[in-house]
Amino acid sequence: AAGVIQSPRHLIKEKRETATLKCYPIPRHDTVYWYQQGPGQDPQFLISFYEKMQSDKGSIPDRFSAQQFSDYHSELNMSSLELGDSALYFCASSLTDTSGQYFGPGTRLTVT
């Protein structure tokens, strides 16, 4: 079965640079979520989109923005990167009225 696809899988950036993470949800899933997981931490919800509209917002810094496109893929844009942004970034997708979110393999972002 098709899974959530994320790219790139690894990304190294310097402080103050920008980064763009991409997510391709499972086909026909209508909701996409972004989570950030720091080392040794639990995943923290950043933002979600339902049918290309922002549906919920968590602890996402103002330096970050995200959108979902007409083909349902989503991008997380991160600017003015800080050392503390180094983390695993997961995208997940789900289908309304079914339960459970399916997670992608994650993007490991390292800020130096």
Add this chain to the structure above:
Amino acid sequence: ELKVEQNPLFLSMQEGKNYTIYCNYSTTSDRLYWYRQDPGKSLESLFVLLSNGAVKQEGRLMASLDTKARLSTLHITAAVHDLSATYFCAVDLNSGYALNFGKGTSLLVTP
């Protein structure tokens, strides 16, 4: 704010032994999930529990949900080394809502 608490946070157990991980949450919800995560890897869905009294089993793992007590348990039977991983419970309020995770239980199964 929905809070999810797991205990223990660290668990070292011998192969062949049984143990239970507990997950408490702070608000009314009948939707609870268990995930497994290997180091540096993604979150693998183990169980989806959607009603009071729900019980699901897969291999050596069994999960249950008591919505009145706001408690879920993940029971490990006759542990084997391959079960070593971090286990997270998570709660959401409804379909399409964010998952609120516990801190995770890091499980190490030793010979």
